Amino acid sequence: MTRCLRRIAPLALALCHLAAATPAAAQESAAAEALFDRGLADMEAGKYETGCASIAESHRIEPKPGALFTLAICESRWGRVASAFTRFGDYLALYEQMTPDQKSRQGERAKVARKERDRLGPLVPELSLSLPPGAPAGTVVKRDGRAVDGALLGKGVPVEPGEHVVSTQAPGGPVWETRIQLAEGEKKRVALQVNGASTAAPSGGISGRRTAAFVAGGVGVAGLVLGGVTGALTLGKKSVVEEHCGSAIGVSDETACDQTGIDAAESASTTGLVSTIGFGLGLAGLGAAAVLFLTEPKQGEEAAAATSRRIRARVLAAGPDGVVIGARGAW
Template sequence: MTRCLRRIAALALVLCPLAAAAPAAAQDSAAAEALFNRGLADMEAGRYETGCEAIAESHRIEPKLGALFTLAICESRSGRIAAAFTHFGEYLAQVDQLTPEQKSRQGERPKVARQEHDKLARLVPELSLALPPGAPAGTVVKRDGRVVDSAALGAGVPAEPGEHVVSTQAPGGPVWETRIQLAQGEKKRVELQVKDTSAPPAGGLSGRRAAMVVAGGVGAAGLVIGGITGALTLGKKSVVEEHCGSGIGVSDETACDQAGMDAADSASTTGLVSTIGFGVGLAGLGAAAVLYLTEPTQREPTAGATSRRIRAGVLAAGPQGVVLGASGVW
């Protein structure tokens, strides 16, 4: 009797969890069926967004080949061709694992799935993302907000046509972001950028911005010096007129007394300084303006793209003026 009770107790320990799990499984199955039916109705009514979402949730709760096939059909109709291509491929791979009898229950689905998969293969874009050489270990790459597995970097991955937002972030560094446009059937490879973790914090000046500030400061200082020395030169001119030529009662306008000679020498020096000051000032402000106007903006990197590099500055300066120039690659 005791041995019999022990056997019953042991059997109860095995059956009780199964009995408790059965209602939960039944509830999940009922929920999955209700979601599938609702999603199918929405899909047939053209409400693809809600229809595909309900069918996908049904398949998540209770994975079934019929739900997976229907989800691929829904996504194809809604224009999400990359998702449809992927799910048709998953369906075909699972069908290949079935027995002949199980395959026969699928009816025409495998044939339709193969036709749709082959058709979409010509339309689905492929996007290959690659980090630059020397990118810090642990750099995180995201596409449309989702982390891209490091194993997928460098490989062509199916992507939906349209715009995609891709970002990189080195450990402890700032985020670099770009937008990529894909057309149907396009295969694009993009080498990403990674912002230097040693870059100045927000509010600091980059090297280019610092050069703009310095050039602008030098330009402003040059104009001030040119203005002051120009005013001094004009003042000396009146002294020269009073102490040379008719000012001292002689017909030779180049004849001057000592005060006139001193004023003329001083005016010559300040005039030269004024000319150079104005030249340097204009050159500095011009260089700052060129640096500002040609500052590169973040653009979509593409394979084989040529970067724009422009250098501007003073090519020559002297008593007669200055020469500004710019050189580089556009």
């Protein structure tokens, strides 16, 4: 008796699990059927949004070929040509895996699915999205609130007709957003923007080298202005010195001056030094700006220039007698 009980115990346990699972499965099947009936009624009444949603949920709970086919019909009537085209394709793929007996129970559904898929194909719009050159790594592209797989960028993706909201966001940057309208069968390519991204030269931005050239040029102009102003002051002091030194004040020593001449000579010495330095800086700044402009890589050559040659403009020497500017680099 004990040996017999041991043999039937596993079978009894399995039957218990099956008995417990059967009510739950029956409940899910009943829920799926109720959702399908409700969705079918809404679809026939022209309430496609709620009807298709109910049928889709019914198919999710209990996947059946009939529910999938009806969902494709609902989405087709709703105007969601991309979804309907995909659903019909899914149904036909499932149909090809059926046994002859199962296929016979599907009636004319396969024939209708093929006909509808052929009709819908030319109506499905395609949208191709691409990021600009130089977009930061990790930039997120979203279409209608959902992230777009990076592998799909630059490729035509089937979408529904109508308006689509597309956005980009670089890591830590602001969101850029645009709205795109697509008609049935339209194929559109859209070059996206990325706010706060360092893009390539075609974006119209000013390169760092050109910015440095502008700064150097500004310093050069300021230096020349300073040199000119202080030079004019020095010339003015020189005439004062001539009037208050040497024979002008009745002494034979031309280096002897009265107090006015001494003050003018000291002031002229200071302004003369400032003028010399100003002219030197001015020439150095303008020379550096010229070198930076002349050695700036052209568009499309910047990447090659970064690896094949390096040029640095610099002031080699500066002093009261002038400046020396040049360029150092390697090819």
